[in-house]
Amino acid sequence: MVASSVAAELIAVLVAVTGATPQVLTIARGASLPSGPLSPEHRSLQAGVRAWVERQTHHPLGYVEQLYTFADNDRNAVSRAEGRAISISYLGLTREQPNAEDDGATWCNWYDYFPWEDRRHGGVGDSAIILALHAWVEAAPKPSEIRARSLRVAVAFGLEGRRWNEELVLQRYELLYEAGLVAEATRDGIACHSDTSGLGLGLPMQQDHRRILATGIARLRAKITYRPVVFELMPPMFTLLDLQRSVEALAGRLLHKQNFRRLVEQQELVEETGIMAEPTGGRPAKLFRFRADILQERAYAGTKPPLARS
Amino acid sequence: MVASSVAAELIAVLVAVTGATPQVLTIARGASLPSGPLSPEHRSLQAGVRAWVERQTHHPLGYVEQLYTFADNDRNAVSRAEGRAISISYLGLTREQPNAEDDGATWCNWYDYFPWEDRRHGGVGDSAIILALHAWVEAAPKPSEIRARSLRVAVAFGLEGRRWNEELVLQRYELLYEAGLVAEATRDGIACHSDTSGLGLGLPMQQDHRRILATGIARLRAKITYRPVVFELMPPMFTLLDLQRSVEALAGRLLHKQNFRRLVEQQELVEETGIMAEPTGGRPAKLFRFRADILQERAYAGTKPPLARS
DNA sequence: CTAATTATGCTCATTATGAGCATAGGAGTT
DNA sequence: AACTCCTATGCTCATAATGAGCATAATTAG
Numbered sequence: 106m107v108a109s110s111v112a113a114e115l116i117a118v119l120v121a122v123t124g125a126t127p128q129v130l131t132i133a134r135g136a137s138l139p140s141g142p143l144s145p146e147h148r149s150l151q152a153g154v155r156a157w158v159e160r161q162t163h164h165p166l167g168y169v170e171q172l173y174t175f176a177d178n179d180r181n182a183v184s185r186a187e188g189r190a191i192s193i194s195y196l197g198l199t200r201e202q203p204n205a206e207d208d209g210a211t212w213c214n215w216y217d218y219f220p221w222e223d224r225r226h227g228g229v230g231d232s233a234i235i236l237a238l239h240a241w242v243e244a245a246p247k248p249s250e251i252r253a254r255s256l257r258v259a260v261a262f263g264l265e266g267r268r269w270n271e272e273l274v275l276q277r278y279e280l281l282y283e284a285g286l287v288a289e290a291t292r293d294g295i296a297c298h299s300d301t302s303g304l305g306l307g308l309p310m311q312q313d314h315r316r317i318l319a320t321g322i323a324r325l326r327a328k329i330t331y332r333p334v335v336f337e338l339m340p341p342m343f344t345l346l347d348l349q350r351s352v353e354a355l356a357g358r359l360l361h362k363q364n365f366r367r368l369v370e371q372q373e374l375v376e377e378t379g380i381m382a383e384p385t386g387g388r389p390a391k392l393f394r395f396r397a398d399i400l401q402e403r404a405y406a407g408t409k410p411p412l413a414r415s
Numbered sequence: 416m417v418a419s420s421v422a423a424e425l426i427a428v429l430v431a432v433t434g435a436t437p438q439v440l441t442i443a444r445g446a447s448l449p450s451g452p453l454s455p456e457h458r459s460l461q462a463g464v465r466a467w468v469e470r471q472t473h474h475p476l477g478y479v480e481q482l483y484t485f486a487d488n489d490r491n492a493v494s495r496a497e498g499r500a501i502s503i504s505y506l507g508l509t510r511e512q513p514n515a516e517d518d519g520a521t522w523c524n525w526y527d528y529f530p531w532e533d534r535r536h537g538g539v540g541d542s543a544i545i546l547a548l549h550a551w552v553e554a555a556p557k558p559s560e561i562r563a564r565s566l567r568v569a570v571a572f573g574l575e576g577r578r579w580n581e582e583l584v585l586q587r588y589e590l591l592y593e594a595g596l597v598a599e600a601t602r603d604g605i606a607c608h609s610d611t612s613g614l615g616l617g618l619p620m621q622q623d624h625r626r627i628l629a630t631g632i633a634r635l636r637a638k639i640t641y642r643p644v645v646f647e648l649m650p651p652m653f654t655l656l657d658l659q660r661s662v663e664a665l666a667g668r669l670l671h672k673q674n675f676r677r678l679v680e681q682q683e684l685v686e687e688t689g690i691m692a693e694p695t696g697g698r699p700a701k702l703f704r705f706r707a708d709i710l711q712e713r714a715y716a717g718t719k720p721p722l723a724r725s
Numbered sequence: 726c727t728a729a730t731t732a733t734g735c736t737c738a739t740t741a742t743g744a745g746c747a748t749a750g751g752a753g754t755t
Numbered sequence: 756a757a758c759t760c761c762t763a764t765g766c767t768c769a770t771a772a773t774g775a776g777c778a779t780a781a782t783t784a785g
Contacts, residue, residue, distance in 0.1 A: 387762030697731025
């Protein structure tokens with residue numbers, strides 16, 4: 106029952122969407138997620154994260170959710186030397202338009218870090234990655250290990266007749282890490298059996314921040330299918346196509362337009378504003394607003410169905 | 416980026432099922448969840464939890480999942496005095512039959528702590544609780560607050576035509592806490608507007624352990640609907656009714672027998688052993704075993720549908 | 726042999742989902 | 756004005772998932 110004393114920090118995965126681009130707030134020119142100390146002045150962790158982020162970004166935080174607590178001994182050399190470090194990570198959504206630069210913080214397209222996760226324009230680009238993964242599969246020491254690796258690759262990347270599951274972001278990243286295909290792996294001393302240049306394996310991050318980002322993306326992709334959290338990312342008024350583009354940006358795949366509208370409407374999550382959107386060369390779209398009243402109840406209950414299907 | 420130093424402990428919600436009773440491992444004669452220090456010798460938190468639990472209980476841990484990290488300043492007097500304490504809670508499932516006693520640890524029916532969560536034999540017993548909650552609703556200072564409270568109660572407890580959502584375990588507990596109806600609330604100095612004796616409000620626990628337990632139950636109830644984790648709680652061979660009783664025990668409600676079988680079979684998660692169960696006064700049931708091969712893939716992918724519907 | 730009890734097979738209505746066709750309402754072009 | 760191009764919006768249809776119930780099978784207890 107004696108609690109050991111450890112170092113603790115907060116790490117935030119802050120998400121916004123601009124048009125069709127999912128953005129994540131980074132520091133150190135895109136190499137790190139924003140992190141800060143666990144300050145004791147706040148009542149709860151959640152409140153601490155909110156205050157800290159809002160002070161840093163000057164943006165209100167619409168939605169905050171705890172992601173995961175990491176305390177691996179082998180996370181990095183620093184933690185090995187100084188004893189265990191605990192990182193408590195949070196996912197936060199903001200509807201503000203990301204500025205270009207904000208005291209050293211930058212909003213980056215999250216697919217810069219995970220190019221293979223964006224399948225809105227076809228997943229064909231994967232083939233090089235898949236080939237490299239197969240090399241790793243074959244390099245396994247035992248036949249049983251070959252089978253195990255092969256299955257993992259097939260499931261994670263939707264091969265052999267399986268469907269692509271967009272929520273397996275973390276599994277895919279960890280597979281690539283184990284295979285030595287992402288830069289963090291070679292940095293951490295994991296051997297690689299392929300030439301990784303030009304494979305589109307994304308930008309690396311410091312420490313295990315890319316893993317944390319993967320966790321956040323996976324969580325958000327899962328969340329939008331059963332909670333109307335997308336609206337936390339939308340401006341006050343939007344067209345149904347805007348909304349669809351946002352969901353598609355997060356999910357990394359395209360949706361059937363008519364079915365998407367049907368879903369949104371039958372959920373009664375939005376209402377017309379009576380205003381039309383700026384003409385864009387086609388039939389003008391109605392502007393909708395989010396029905397905050399119903400959200401309160403829905404968000405709390407989770408009674409009703411999702412908001413993102415193929 | 417300077418991480419503050421804090422005290423950290425692990426708290427485990429260990430679950431087993433005996434017949435139709437969901438059990439949770441407790442210490443201090445049912446007043447606490449087992450907790451231990453975060454020992455630095457393990458590679459990861461997960462590994463640390465597993466080793467620690469298995470050393471304590473001498474049972475293999477089938478499934479481990481991180482629940483939540485609590486670090487509220489107001490968690491209890493101790494943390495206030497000594498600075499922030501971090502508690503990292505885990506959910507663990509074991510298929511071992513719980514012994515009566517094991518070095519001070521006791522398996523308890525989790526509905527002893529949440530009687531209102533067991534609706535397998537009707538939810539009528541709620542009326543007293545509902546009345547007390549209504550008293551709290553009416554005691555709100557402002558009309559807007561009355562409406563807000565009223566909505567929360569209705570959603571959490573499935574009133575006014577809403578359906579009972581068995582995953583809202585934590586919301587219900589927190590509502591009862593705020594209303595001063597559970598013993599922990601009065602202990603923490605929250606006023607109550609009703610006579611709470613004889614309402615069936617469950618056994619209290621030390622600190623916020625009952626809240627952590629509620630978190631674990633909610634997580635497990637959600638999990639069984641999309642991941643075949645129930646099997647972690649089953650013996651090597653079981654009848655389909657055994658399996659159903661286990662799911663019902665966790666979910667706190669009865670399921671349609673035929674539909675349950677249909678679901679289990681179409682998921683191909685079990686296979687016949689060729690052995691029949693001991694006669695129990697009716698037609699003898701076939702004994703099934705869990706198909707570990709398919710689980711590996713399923714558990715990892717989460718491709719296929721759930722295993723628990725009404 | 727009958728009643729009670731549990732297992733198991735099957736049907737049916739309702740709803741959710743995925744895909745496509747058709748029409749509506751604008752801008753620009755000839 | 757007629758035509759083209761574009762996006763919005765309305766509607767249908769097949770299929771799958773879900774919730775509920777009926778019917779039959781295989782036992783034990785009496």
